[in-house]
Amino acid sequence: SELLGGGNGGGGGGTNGTQTGDAGGGEATTVTWGFDATVAQDHADEISTALHEEGGLADDVEVQFEQGQPDTGERRANYNRLLNAGEATPDMFMMDNGWVNIFIQRGQIQNLSELLSDEQLTTIDEEYFSGFTETAIDPESGDLFGVPLYPDYPTMLYRKDLVEAAGYSPEENNWATEPITWEEWSNVAADTYDNADVEYGFTTQWDIYEGTACCTFNEVMSSWGGAYFGGRDNLFGPVGERPITVNSEPVIQSLNMMRKFVHDEDFENLQGYGGGFTTSNILGWIEDGSLAPFTNGNAIFHRNWPYAINAAASEFGDDLGTMPIPYAVPENEAQFQGTGGTTSALGGWHITANPNSQNLDAVAQVIDASMQEEFQLFLLETEGWLPPRSELFNSETAANVDPMGNYMNTLQVAGENTMARPVTAVWSDESSAIAEQANAAVNQDLSSADAMAQLESTLENIEG
Amino acid sequence: MATPDRRDDRVEPDETEGGPLERWTQRAMQNPERVYRALFYVVMIFFMVTTLFPFYWLLVLALTPQSRLLQGSFLPQIDLFGAAAEFPLPVAKGFNPAAFVSVFEQVPFHLFMLNSFALAVTTTVIVLVIASLAGYAFGRLDFPGRGALMLGILAISYFPPAAFVIPLFEAFTGNVPITIPFTEIPLFTPPRLLNTPGSMVIPFSALFLPLSIFILTTFYAQIPDGLEDAARVEGTTRIGALFRVIIPLSAPGVATAAILTFIAVYNEYFFSTIMATSFAAGNWSPLVGGILSYQTQYTTQFNLMAAASIVGVLPVVLLVVVAQERIVSGLTAGALKE
Amino acid sequence: MARLKLEHVTKRYEDVTAVDDMNLDIDDGEFVCLVGPSGCGKSTTMEMVAGLTTPSGGTVTIGDRDVTNLPPKDRGVAMVFQNIALFPHMDVYDNISFGLRLRDYPREEIDRRVEHAADIVQLEGMLDRMPDEMSGGQRQRVAIARAIVREPDVFLMDEPLANLDAKLRVHMRTELQRLHKELDTTIIYVTHDQAEAMTMADRIAVLDAGKLQQIDPPLVCYNEPANLFVAGFIGSPSMNFVDGTVTESGLESEYFDLEFDHAAFQGVGVGDAVTIGVRPEDVYPASEAASLASGSRPIEVITDVLEPMGDEIFTYLLMGEGETSMAQEAATNDQLLMSIDPNTDITEDQEMDVVLDRRNVHLFDAASGQALTHGIVSPPDADGAAGSPAETDD
Amino acid sequence: MARLKLEHVTKRYEDVTAVDDMNLDIDDGEFVCLVGPSGCGKSTTMEMVAGLTTPSGGTVTIGDRDVTNLPPKDRGVAMVFQNIALFPHMDVYDNISFGLRLRDYPREEIDRRVEHAADIVQLEGMLDRMPDEMSGGQRQRVAIARAIVREPDVFLMDEPLANLDAKLRVHMRTELQRLHKELDTTIIYVTHDQAEAMTMADRIAVLDAGKLQQIDPPLVCYNEPANLFVAGFIGSPSMNFVDGTVTESGLESEYFDLEFDHAAFQGVGVGDAVTIGVRPEDVYPASEAASLASGSRPIEVITDVLEPMGDEIFTYLLMGEGETSMAQEAATNDQLLMSIDPNTDITEDQEMDVVLDRRNVHLFDAASGQALTHGIVSPPDADGAAGSPAETDD
Amino acid sequence: MTPEPATESGRESRRTGPLVTLTRRVENLSDTQYAYLLLSPVFVLLGIVALYPLLRTFELSLFETSINQASQTFVGFDNYVELFTGEKDRWLPGTSTFLPTSLTFDAMISSALVVTLLFAVVAVSFETVIGLGQALVLDQDFPGRRWVRAAIIIPWAVPIVIQGMIFFLMFHPEIGFLVQPLADLGLLAERNTLNDPASALFIITVADIWKTSAFMALLILAGLQSIDRNLYDVAKVAGATRWQQFKLITFPLILPTIGIAVLFRTVQAMRIYGLIDAVAGCEVVPSLSCMVVTTFLTRQGTSAAIAFVTAAIIGVAVTAIIYQQYKEGI
């Protein structure tokens, strides 16, 4: 309902009418869509067909995919340039939820509350993961600027066989859907590590890069009830007016916990924790670096995005287990609002539209097609892209997708406990400082408290 | 080493006493040229090893299957008389030459190569022509403002490429007119060049021009006046003398400027990736764009990138081998008596 | 095919004036040799004619055109460079045909001309050699061939035969002369070989320190040098010079007197300090040419060094008590050089008297160096041919 | 300071043999001039002595050391290069002092020597000029100075005076001779200037097509050339050659006979085809030297071209009905070149008789070109000095 | 003209037409006019492609982007001033600064200015020496020279991304086989190597030397090959040893080429970015160009100002080099 409050709902309907008229003209319209590089390269035709067949896109609208840069930062820069220069193509984009907000702020993308039909807006409002949709909404006006295409959030992957060999029973304890605490988990990890002939007990990503700031550190910190800016409500600003809370107990504790995992360093509050089962290599790892040992059978636990489930399942089949990311502090005990409990950092992509496009009507049609459940399931099947709406997780189709179908339950739990990165205009400046300090702390360059104190002052500087 | 040497001694007992090393030293002292030669080969091999080792590493990466790439040591354990030891050289983990095929299957890599090749050739030609004229002016003519102009041209290269890109990008979209800086007064609307070779060749030419100008200036300045004089008396214009005598005689310099420009453009990434708005070969995305296509959001196919870069480097190697034929010494030998 | 005029042409480098107010008027088809000591400005003059150096002042005219600012290619000149300047990246054929190819001559014509030129310079079999595979003389011949294949209005040749052996040089000389006749081209020719200058030139232009000293037919330069410099420069070995004074009775010098009737010559007065000049071949042993004896004091000398040259012997003579010294480049005041027949019976350290052929004794103003008279025999008629004062320095 | 020996030295390039089995034995302190036509291998020989070119075969010895494979720097030679080759990045001072600086001479010593050398080559004021600011002759002088500042065992000079004017050349000659005396160095000197070779050399080595033809003192080469080639090459203008046959009564040629007693000479037999050689200065107008007349048929000629040279006149004479032609490089069979005194009264196209000085008429084997006799006057005693057959070709 | 076509001038005069007239006119220009004519293509090209964008960028540098990046405000030279007062440091990647905040090692190595200068000096020095060595080797005649030449030159042919990848993987925490041996030598930090500023800078410097020595070698080789071989003959006969030939002939004659190589390499080195990005990241090894690129997207005014400051710093460095060379008499 908030979306509809945008005020131009009627216009949306009108647009729909015009659109039909256009289609009646018999002229085929080609819509260019700035899309994922790999997928556009490998499956452009399939997806285009699916849009028509599964999404019911009219035949006179053709979709042409234009591959964006694989690196999300470069893609952002590219779209920024194109929009800045008033380019009319691509007509629509696939944008990282991590930076849609900035395009909104700059007024560079099409207000979809004006373009889409009420019906569509309602669907999004009611059926989509709201935490995810939020990253495509202008916090000030509440207007919608992006339609979620697929969310992306991590789970904890693990080797069921090894854990079971160490005497644990994941099935019985419902690890797949019931989050466990870091303490419990770390003991499982440490035990299994001692027991199994593997190099690593746990692999994750902790390099100095965006992924640490947005995700791995964010998750651990949130699961301890910590937050960068005082809680969920302040994620998207307002910059300068929100508290900076990195130098707080939960955040420091979460870093100490990572230190314990890596160096088996002693901390008072972490006495009961297992430690020393992971490697300082995580300090230089991003996704693929940390995934490789896991798929090669050299690690027990592994934190990664859903794509990793595909990769690992093909190696281990049923021996692969997933669980929501463990937590340290339950939601109700969390120091900062909206944190605590299992937390998965939120990634994923939205569909946005180019306001300069000559084919906005056709764009709306394509968006409509992409919102069809059949199409979303098709994406889950072919690309492993999770549907943006919760209910599809329970669908039969979803369950039949191999191998993802086996893990939909974990994914659904994780999807309901996501934490977006605090994207604002200054996020990129902040994230590099965050990653740097988080890395330094876990590298024992300085104490976690000192690292966070430094980070605090840096962030204060940035927020002004 | 030691054993066969002693046998040598037995075979030729009349040779001077002492081991081969001593004999070598003996001869070396008589003929320092030998020492020099030996030293030379040592240095040469050192350079070869240090420059080629990373390529070997690249090959190891290319041949290792993607799945095993980021896990496990590249230094195999070898059995050394019972004791396990680490082999000091990285060796491919597995043998997967198919990477060199996948490179072309996953993306039309040859098209990216062609793009870069075409861009590089065009730019090189333009740069050489313009820089030759400028090099002639700077190297062989005396005129007021020479030093200042050279410094000015050099100053272009002080700027990070980012300083040029936004205004150029805007201009090349052809959407908005070019305005006089610091004002809103429009001058003209340039043609749309995005995703065409023009949007790349033009900035490349400008950005790689200073180096070539400086190289050619130096080399043209070294050609004795006498030869230009001779050509002019024979009936060439000054430009004729430039192309018929000075450039051929500066071949090492020209070839070097050409190689440097070619390679720089062939591997250029910053501008081309901006002027080609997507990583599509059809948009004139360059070689590096192709190589980067083996990255996806979360994974990097290092083996394919390695294979692709080996493939991509080959034309350059050929070019260098061919072009260096021009880098021959003694071009002016026998020309002058002075 | 073109008259060549240099008017007040000057070339200054930073600290040197290489050519100083040069005036030259060379007729269409004339063959002028430029001679002068090393560094006197010969090459610079040539370069200004060719258009390779811009004069600091003055004008150059070829034919009717003021070419002072015309580029070389439009001047219709061909040049043999002193430094040869072959194109090192071209073989002999390409070097020679360069100018023709520039002018798009038909292939056969080029072949014909190149072959002909190679023939003249005797390089027939070497057309595909590269310059660095040739000897110095061969390179020089290529340079000559490169100039002569063209048929320009003006030929400029800067010591074109310097690196050739005597025989080849004689051959080349003849060929160049024939070419000159055939094409009727104007030729400026720099040479250090006096024989070359004497035999080839219509006129010789003598330069010193950038200044034109005399331009006249060879024998006039030889027999009637305009000044001391020309007298000393032309002729090898050099003219003997002895300081003297004009007296009532004749000429007096430190070691000898000469019969001289100053009254018969304009511009010479009693008491004038003069330089007496006489060429080695005009010095004779008194025993062999008693008829030439003149003057009250005979010239008593002791032979010093003898230099047998094959067809003549250079005999260095010491006058007075001068110390016996080594042969020197020019006879100084107490030394005389005599050139005699190789069959003459003469030894070193021999005392003898010598006489001068007064018909060929020159007088120069000691201060200015200007010639006063050539021959000091009083003419039968007051103003005879032999004794006319020098008025040739136009 | 060193004896220099070349033994069987050969240098082959791809298609040319530049030097062919050369044997030279040059004494310590000797001054040898290397002469020969362009491209005969003079520079190549020098380069092999210097160590710049490796011989294809043979050995080079300097002093007692076999230096064939020694690098140039260890050979103790200094060289003036035919192509001058100044260092373009050094001024005159640095160019001249180069060799001294290499050897770390003390500063003052270098200064002293450079100044002295600059003095000798008359470049005193130019020490800070760069090579490209100098004239051709000046550059050559720098090259000479660069060689003479050092005091090497062997001097190699490849046409060091080619670009100098006559006066300077005479000066330089004297200086080089003095230097030679002072330092007592072995000198090999290439020159195309016969006067230079004649006056400076202890011995002249004549090369042709890579082969040594004769090595002898200058006058021996001039007066007793070992073969036709040397006879024709030494002496300028060249010796006249006429084909002839030995008859019972003397020598017979197409246009004249000469008195000759073949019996008095070894190695000459009746019926032998010979080449008669006589130098221009040994040809006289019959009217002036009747005493030399000999033979039954006088030599009747018509004067063709006259080339006045200042101190002599070259007169081209046509024998028989030969067409009047232009002056040619060498007298051909029906042509004679006569050198006469400039005072002789002679005109073109004048019929006259000439005589040869038989003391200086040479006979060569027509087939092999080897000299048979120098002088065809029967000696008073059977084996006189003038008429000894050539045995000089060692 | 008289109808005597045999002569050259006859031939010349037959050539007419606008082109001939034009060339004739061009040939008659004075040196100065001619020089400017020849330079006009450069002026046009650089004017359009370099000067115009630079002016625009300069214009941009006088504006600053608002915190929410929605608008630009004119701030005059504030961007420049703030860069030096340290206020801009907050927009720089991670905790890096422009000027060092103190004289400690840590502060120095997080200063983009210091890192850039340090890198440039060390890398260019090594590259010059190694490049010269390589060029001297390549200048020799030996069997297989063309292949050795190609081998030594190809590092230059490797794209920076790949260069980065090669070295990144050599020092990768899991598979990097060089970390341990070099750490044993005390050259590198043993763990988290690529995130250790000193280690990363070391690796980047080595990587750069590996690649761009070839650039030096190629240029210097060309200089070597252009030397008139006769001069060596003269020097040899004068008694020069190999070293003396090098010192007195080779070196002075290639000095101009070395000068150019050093000049351009310094400029390139001081603009280093891609390699850093590929191997370690700008947070770890900040450079001037890093700062331009990282602020490029979000704060164009700052980015533009840094670009100009970078150019100015390079200009100062280059001027110093040119002055040095001038003093040495080039």
Ligand SMILES: Nc1ncnc2c1ncn2[C@@H]1O[C@H](COP(=O)(O)OP(=O)(O)OP(=O)(O)O)[C@@H](O)[C@H]1O
């Ligand atoms: N690099 C080379 N390759 C092939 N032939 C050569 C080479 N150098 C010299 N020659 C040939 O060797 C012969 C001897 O050359 P050299 O330079 O010794 O002659 P030269 O006697 O010095 O002649 P000049 O008086 O003309 O200088 C010549 O025929 C020349 O063409």
Ligand SMILES: Nc1ncnc2c1ncn2[C@@H]1O[C@H](COP(=O)(O)OP(=O)(O)OP(=O)(O)O)[C@@H](O)[C@H]1O
């Ligand atoms: N570029 C220059 N800079 C300064 N002085 C020069 C330059 N070129 C020539 N000169 C000087 O000008 C004078 C004349 O030089 P030029 O070359 O005309 O002499 P030349 O008569 O040809 O002498 P040579 O017979 O030695 O070749 C010389 O003194 C020379 O040093």
Ligand SMILES: [Mg+2]
């Ligand atoms: Mg000259």
Ligand SMILES: [Mg+2]
């Ligand atoms: Mg020679």
